[in-house]
Amino acid sequence: MxxxxxxxxxxxxxxxxxxxxxxxxxxxxxxxxxxxxxxxxxxxxxxxxxxxxxxxxRPDTTCTTSGNTVAADGTSTIEFSGMDDGTVVKIKGPVTASFTADGDNASKSIAFTSPGKYRVIAQGIFPALPKEFVIDVTNE
Structure with missing residues (x-):
């Protein structure tokens, strides 16, 4: 047993x-x-x-991205969407940032200014499992 x-x-x-x-x-x-x-x-x-x-x-954290490549021009964005209220998104790379989803089916657009690979982890409220993305930010 x-x-x-x-x-x-x-x-x-x-x-x-x-x-x-x-x-x-x-x-x-x-x-x-x-x-x-x-x-x-x-x-x-x-x-x-x-x-x-x-x-x-345990279910996966609900979060999707609009893509995995974006220009480091400060105006092009990646949108994180479909997040449940309280989902914490941590962005780690040449620059780090984090935000917490406010409201169900929340979305947030992020612009990047420093090129490089960024590891993004979205963690919903327990029992959700974390979801991981890699965003490639280019000079182009």
Whole structure:
């Protein structure tokens, strides 16, 4: 038997093979649920919306881009769209920046002035998994 110990949000904190050990870990609002071998705290969460807590795959963060190449002219933009409220977008490269989506189905346009490769990570509210993009900012 494998048990997942999880918090009030459904985050899997740890696993236990023995029911007694799992029960010992259930304090400070933690709970346990039986799950299958191979369960993963990185890719799964415990859905508590129904009558029985159920391990489920974590969904991807909702975010799309209008492209992956843009000119470093300060006026051409990449649009990030379809973001849920509270999604945090971090841009790392020659210049770093971040922003938080405000409202559901939010969008934001970003212009770049420094050429290079930028790694963009969009992280929605838990249980969403982060989504990663690479933006190539060129001199052209």
């Amino acid at each position: 494998l048990y997942a110990i999880y918090d009030k949000d459904g985050r899997i904190i740890q696993f236990a093979h023995r029911k007694k050990f799992a029960e010992m870990q259930c304090r400070n609002g933690r709970r346990k649920v039986q799950c299958s071998e191979g369960a993963s705290s990185e890719t799964q969460y415990i859905d508590t919306s129904g009558t029985t807590p159920t391990p489920k795959p």
